[in-house]
Amino acid sequence: MLEQMGKAAKAASYQLALLGSKEKNRVLEKIADYLEAEAPQILTANEQDLLEARRNGLSDAMLDRLALNPARLSAIANDVRQVCQLADPVGQVIDGGLLDSGLRLERRRVPLGVIGVIYEARPNVTVDVASLCLKTGNAAILRGGKETWRTNAATVKVIQQALEECGLPAGAVQAIESPDRALVNEMLRMDKYIDMLIPRGGAGLHKLCREQSTIPVITGGIGVCHIFVDDSAEIFPALDILVNAKTQRPSTCNTVETVLVHQEIAERFLPALSQRMAICGVTLHGDEIVMQVLKGPAKLVPLKSEELDNEFLSLDLNVVVVVDIDDAIAHIRQHGTQHSDAILTRTLRNADRFVNEVDSSAVYVNASTRFTDGGQFGLGAEVAVSTQKLHARGPMGLEALTTYKWIGYGDDTIRA
Amino acid sequence: MLEQMGKAAKAASYQLALLGSKEKNRVLEKIADYLEAEAPQILTANEQDLLEARRNGLSDAMLDRLALNPARLSAIANDVRQVCQLADPVGQVIDGGLLDSGLRLERRRVPLGVIGVIYEARPNVTVDVASLCLKTGNAAILRGGKETWRTNAATVKVIQQALEECGLPAGAVQAIESPDRALVNEMLRMDKYIDMLIPRGGAGLHKLCREQSTIPVITGGIGVCHIFVDDSAEIFPALDILVNAKTQRPSTCNTVETVLVHQEIAERFLPALSQRMAICGVTLHGDEIVMQVLKGPAKLVPLKSEELDNEFLSLDLNVVVVVDIDDAIAHIRQHGTQHSDAILTRTLRNADRFVNEVDSSAVYVNASTRFTDGGQFGLGAEVAVSTQKLHARGPMGLEALTTYKWIGYGDDTIRA
Numbered sequence: 001m002l003e004q005m006g007k008a009a010k011a012a013s014y015q016l017a018l019l020g021s022k023e024k025n026r027v028l029e030k031i032a033d034y035l036e037a038e039a040p041q042i043l044t045a046n047e048q049d050l051l052e053a054r055r056n057g058l059s060d061a062m063l064d065r066l067a068l069n070p071a072r073l074s075a076i077a078n079d080v081r082q083v084c085q086l087a088d089p090v091g092q093v094i095d096g097g098l099l100d101s102g103l104r105l106e107r108r109r110v111p112l113g114v115i116g117v118i119y120e121a122r123p124n125v126t127v128d129v130a131s132l133c134l135k136t137g138n139a140a141i142l143r144g145g146k147e148t149w150r151t152n153a154a155t156v157k158v159i160q161q162a163l164e165e166c167g168l169p170a171g172a173v174q175a176i177e178s179p180d181r182a183l184v185n186e187m188l189r190m191d192k193y194i195d196m197l198i199p200r201g202g203a204g205l206h207k208l209c210r211e212q213s214t215i216p217v218i219t220g221g222i223g224v225c226h227i228f229v230d231d232s233a234e235i236f237p238a239l240d241i242l243v244n245a246k247t248q249r250p251s252t253c254n255t256v257e258t259v260l261v262h263q264e265i266a267e268r269f270l271p272a273l274s275q276r277m278a279i280c281g282v283t284l285h286g287d288e289i290v291m292q293v294l295k296g297p298a299k300l301v302p303l304k305s306e307e308l309d310n311e312f313l314s315l316d317l318n319v320v321v322v323v324d325i326d327d328a329i330a331h332i333r334q335h336g337t338q339h340s341d342a343i344l345t346r347t348l349r350n351a352d353r354f355v356n357e358v359d360s361s362a363v364y365v366n367a368s369t370r371f372t373d374g375g376q377f378g379l380g381a382e383v384a385v386s387t388q389k390l391h392a393r394g395p396m397g398l399e400a401l402t403t404y405k406w407i408g409y410g411d412d413t414i415r416a
Numbered sequence: 417m418l419e420q421m422g423k424a425a426k427a428a429s430y431q432l433a434l435l436g437s438k439e440k441n442r443v444l445e446k447i448a449d450y451l452e453a454e455a456p457q458i459l460t461a462n463e464q465d466l467l468e469a470r471r472n473g474l475s476d477a478m479l480d481r482l483a484l485n486p487a488r489l490s491a492i493a494n495d496v497r498q499v500c501q502l503a504d505p506v507g508q509v510i511d512g513g514l515l516d517s518g519l520r521l522e523r524r525r526v527p528l529g530v531i532g533v534i535y536e537a538r539p540n541v542t543v544d545v546a547s548l549c550l551k552t553g554n555a556a557i558l559r560g561g562k563e564t565w566r567t568n569a570a571t572v573k574v575i576q577q578a579l580e581e582c583g584l585p586a587g588a589v590q591a592i593e594s595p596d597r598a599l600v601n602e603m604l605r606m607d608k609y610i611d612m613l614i615p616r617g618g619a620g621l622h623k624l625c626r627e628q629s630t631i632p633v634i635t636g637g638i639g640v641c642h643i644f645v646d647d648s649a650e651i652f653p654a655l656d657i658l659v660n661a662k663t664q665r666p667s668t669c670n671t672v673e674t675v676l677v678h679q680e681i682a683e684r685f686l687p688a689l690s691q692r693m694a695i696c697g698v699t700l701h702g703d704e705i706v707m708q709v710l711k712g713p714a715k716l717v718p719l720k721s722e723e724l725d726n727e728f729l730s731l732d733l734n735v736v737v738v739v740d741i742d743d744a745i746a747h748i749r750q751h752g753t754q755h756s757d758a759i760l761t762r763t764l765r766n767a768d769r770f771v772n773e774v775d776s777s778a779v780y781v782n783a784s785t786r787f788t789d790g791g792q793f794g795l796g797a798e799v800a801v802s803t804q805k806l807h808a809r810g811p812m813g814l815e816a817l818t819t820y821k822w823i824g825y826g827d828d829t830i831r832a
Contacts, residue, residue: 014749018772099794103783112805113775191626195805210607210630216806217632237828244830333430355823356434359529367826371519376831377822378515389528389611389819390632390807403805406793407771410783412653414660415792 002186005141006193008171009114013139016172017111021088023166028084028131030162032077035127038158039073045154046123053147065122066148076127083131086380089399090137101416104409109402111137113195116187116215120145120201126155129198130173132383136401139172141194143187146179153177188213196391196401198384203310218396220361220386223253223339224311225369228328228354230345231264237366238269238344239276242317244368245342247280251313253385254340254362254372258308258318260328266321267293273319274298282315289321308335325350329357336360338387340369361387361394418602421557422609424587425530429555432588433527437504439582444500444547446578448493451543454574455489461570462539469563481538482564492543499547502796505815506553517832520825525818527553529611532603532631536561536617542571545614546589548799552817555588557610559603562595569593604629612807612817614800619726634812636777636802639669639755640727641785644744644770646761647680653782654685654760655692658733660784661758663696667729669801670756670788674724674734676744682737683709689735690714698731705737724751741766745773752776754803756785777803777810 016024035042046068053063089109096106115138119125126144133140144152152175160170176183188197191214198218199209206219227245229238245256261269270293277284278298285303286294294300303318322328325343332341342364343354351365362372372394374382379397386392392400432440451458462484469479505525512522531554535541542560549556560568568591576586592599604613607630614634615625622635643661645654661672677685686709693700694714701719702710710716719734738744741759748757758780759770767781778788788810790798795813802808808816 014773014775017775097794099787099792101787101792103787103792105793110775214626216804218806234828241828241830248831357430359430359433359526360821362822362824364824364826367519367824367829368831370831371515371517371824371829372822376515376517376519377521378513388632390634393819394822403809405776406778406788406810408778408780408783408787410780412650412657413783413787414657415664415784415786 002176002183002190005171005174005176006114006190008169009139009141009174010193012169012171013111013113015169016134016137016139017113019137024088024135024137025084027134027163027166027168028080030166031127031131031159032080034158034162035073035077035080035155038161039070042073042151042154042158043068043070045150046148049148049150058147066151068123068151072124076124079124080127080131083135083381086135086398088135089402094404102411102413106407106409107404108407109399109404112401112403114139114141114193115401116141116143116190116194116197118143118184118187118197118199118201118205118209120205123148123151123155125200126152126175127159129383130156130159132381132398132401134172136398138401141174141176141187143176143184146181149177149179184208185212188215191215200384216391218384218386218392218400219388220339220384221253222311222337222387223255223369223372224258224309224335224337225254225256225339226258226260226332226336226341227256227369228260228322228325228332228341228343229262229265229269230325230343230347230350231262232346232350233262233265233269233344234346235265235269235272239272241342241344241366241368242273243276243280245370246282246317247315248368248370250315252370253311254369255311255313256317256342256369257312258320258335260320260322260331262325262328263321263323270294270319274300277317280315282317285316285318287320290319325353329354332358332360339385340364340372342367342369361385418592418599418606421587421590421592422530422606424585425555425557425590426609428585428587429527429529431585432550432553432555433529435553440504440551440553441500443550443579443582443584444496446582447543447547447575448496450574450578451489451493451496451571454577455486458489458567458570458574459484459486461566462564465564465566474563482567484539484567488540492540495540496543496547499551499797502551502814504551505818510820518827518829522823522825523820524823525815525820528817528819530555530557530609531817532557532559532606532610532613534559534600534603534613534615534617534621534625536621539564539567539571541616542568542591543575545799546572546575548797548814548817550588552814554817557590557592557603559592559600562597565593565595600624601628604631607631616800632807634800634802634808635804636755636800637669638727638753638803639671640674640725640751640753641670641672641755642674642676642748642752642757643672643785644676644738644741644748644757644759645678645681645685646741646759646763646766647678648762648766649678649681649685649760650762651685651688655688657758657760657782657784658689659692659696661786662693662698662733663731664784664786666731668786669727670785671727671729672733672758672785673728674736674751676736676738676747678741678744679737679739686710686735690716693733696731698733701732701734703736706735741769745770748774748776755801756780756788758783758785777801
């Protein structure tokens with residue numbers, strides 16, 4: 001079955017690659033319209049998914065993440081209309097020139113081909129990914145969370161109706177509809193048909209893809225982010241940044257998990273930190289020094305060493321006292337996930353050192369780690385946040401869904 | 417042992433990333449000087465390798481590929497001096513600007529970190545890869561062919577002497593010195609330390625890396641390249657291009673392996689092709705139609721279907737008659753390796769169609785496939801030729817050994 005899907009996707013990708021922006025936007029608009037017009041069939045499927053999820057004992061918070069309603073579906077349709085407004089990177093000439101040999105060389109941006117996406121839970125991702133892939137002339141094979149497989153299948157059916165209405169093959173957007181996990185392993189070996197694989201989920205999914213996939217994988221989205229409070233930091237602005245980085249949306253990957261406090265400022269900073277975090281309802285996980293010097297008012301527990309290497313995704317914050325900036329950088333190198341790390345300082349040399357020596361996708365000086373986001377960075381859309389170094393690093397916009405080809409125009413030109 | 421090498425490489429990479437071009441060039445010049453000054457120890461190791469290779473029955477051609485002498489070593493040293501002349505991409509600001517939030521964002525080119533290279537045979541690759549990695553501020557872990565492991569070890573020892581002379585750690589360039597193949601499998605799982613893996617060798621090595629590596633891999637270098645002779649092609653210029661693409665250096669990956677001949681021109685073209693290829697000593701492997709219409713003078717054998725999917729790397733050429741350009745494009749999609757493919761035509765629309773519809777790293781109009789090369793493309797150096805689509809496609813220059821980081825400068829800036 002997957003082999004057939006792969007073939008259909010590859011064939012569709014050849015057709016999509018030839019479309020101009022106007023034609024691609026027409027498909028996207030049709031998809032948005034159909035999502036609203038065919039809402040009943042998607043909502044019915046979603047109700048069935050929710051019913052089963054409730055039977056399986058999913059939490060109310062989780063059920064809310066899975067739930068669709070007419071308003072949410074309209075919002076999703078409007079997101080697709082927004083994608084129409086984005087600039088299309090396909091066809092752009094990156095560089096080129098006339099070579100000594102007489103060959104006229106051009107490097108042109110083209111779609112990647114077929115993009116595989118494996119994601120968990122939220123059903124809006126189906127439409128989100130499909131629209132970004134279509135906008136860049138790529139076919140997509142989607143494998144959504146098993147909790148919403150009926151919703152995803154119904155959504156993709158509507159997308160395929162819109163595609164066919166525009167004279168395009170249904171193979172351009174396909175979903176693996178069975179919740180069978182063995183199919184994921186099979187999908188990971190489809191390097192013959194899938195050009196790039198994007199896992200969107202937890203650390204386990206990324207590890208599985210890195211270890212099992214024969215397709216190039218973009219891993220990311222796991223953020224053990226640090227903020228280093230240097231001895232020259234100003235306490236109150238530093239607290240504002242920490243509150244923003246920890247509490248604005250604790251479940252995101254760019255949320256800070258560990259604050260590293262320079263020992264010279266610790267005595268003044270830690271009590272102030274505890275007061276602000278108490279107000280925000282944040283539990284502090286302190287290292288040995290912190291446990292000795294700090295009493296409250298924030299809830300304080302001793303940190304377990306494994307907590308330094310994992311995301312809390314909750315209102316919890318590790319607090320570690322470091323000797324100096326070298327110690328802070330060494331800590332980030334050991335425990336970070338190369339996502340987003342910040343220094344709060346008034347010392348220019350330390351700002352430069354942090355920026356140059358911390359090997360993360362995004363590094364910040366006197367700013368919140370929460371900025372690591374395609375929208376915030378002005379990329380228009382965000383396909384994923386990459387924490388590996390090849391192809392794309394940090395927030396991935398539409399350009400990350402393209403590659404390039406070299407085109408050589410000769411006049412019966414041969415190599416000397 | 418590999419774990420120790422990985423740690424040393426990662427530590428060295430942090431130091432290398434901070435070097436300016438001047439400091440990196442000083443190391444390269446020192447390496448070039450040492451390669452000449454310490455020639456005796458490298459040549460002695462090479463003699464031992466050759467002795468064993470001869471005992472193991474390697475062909476004279478292969479032995480010649482492995483052999484070093486003072487002149488070849490000087491040429492290798494001069495190649496290193498050439499690398500000094502190349503522009504250093506590290507530190508380049510790709511883009512940036514002031515965001516609405518007040519964050520000043522900059523995307524800066526930085527080294528990848530640690531690059532793993534697995535290569536076969538030729539000992540010059542050791543110096544070649546080491547110098548390109550150092551030029552871009554990367555550490556390297558090298559695993560050369562088992563036939564020259566003593567030569568490689570002696571060469572790396574000299575490089576490490578030069579590194580230490582410049583105050584840099586020997587961990588910056590390391591070789592896996594044992595010929596034990598199990599170490600390759602271990603190397604492929606070192607994603608904790610190695611940021612990018614470049615295999616340089618045959619199809620088997622690339623397959624092994626794609627299937628077993630947990631490190632992002634750049635596969636490539638396998639070229640089943642096609643030239644399509646359209647019905648509007650001019651016969652004699654077409655023959656010149658074919659001779660160049662087949663015979664200039666038959667063992668390279670950008671050599672043509674299959675010529676696709678439009679049926680409308682076949683009757684005139686095939687006899688002329690046979691005459692020219694007879695002069696060049698090329699054996700034609702004909703499909704059924706070719707076998708029927710062609711008698712000689714070139715040596716002609718019936719093509720075996722698997723020959724359409726593999727490189728000859730010799731003076732052999734598949735000849736296949738196709739119905740039209742659609743048939744030609746379909747053939748390339750089925751049998752090509754997305755390396756280099758060309759159309760010979762006088763019809764503008766067909767040239768455009770071929771360029772747009774053939775999904776290869778390099779596509780040519782009225783030019784030889786032999787141009788796919790870092791030097792020919794003006795990249796200054798060639799790390800490898802990628803036939804996958806992520807990160808780098810086609811000839812890879814120094815830029816392909818870098819990634820970027822996002823740097824956000826705030827003024828106590830938080831996300832709204």
